[in-house]
Amino acid sequence: MSYVYVKDSEGYVFKKLKSEVCKGEKIITEKAYRKASGLATYEKEFGHGGARENAGRKPKYSKPLTIQMRVTQEEKEFLAYARENGLSFASLMKTDF
Secondary structure (H helix, E strand, O other), rough: OOOOEEEEEOOOOEEEEEHHHOOOOOEOOHHHHHHHHHHHHHHHHOOOOOOOOOOOOOOOOOOOOOOOOOOOHHHHHHHHHHHHOOOOOOHHOOOOO
């Protein structure tokens, strides 16, 4: 499988298999392909043949979110007591009328 660089009648450039080249396409050099596609400029700007360092996607959150609530001292003590004694909020909210 040998690839060649081609330019179509509208000026677009592609890298194709040699067997897939159509009638209206002209075979060009790799240098001409890189210039026409913008790859040469891209490599020239960033110097190392790729995007700038750390340009990829980043995780949205590096660590889990911390939720902060403003509560009174009394509410804070109740929450601490409920945690220590294993109180379930769902069971406290069940009411039979």
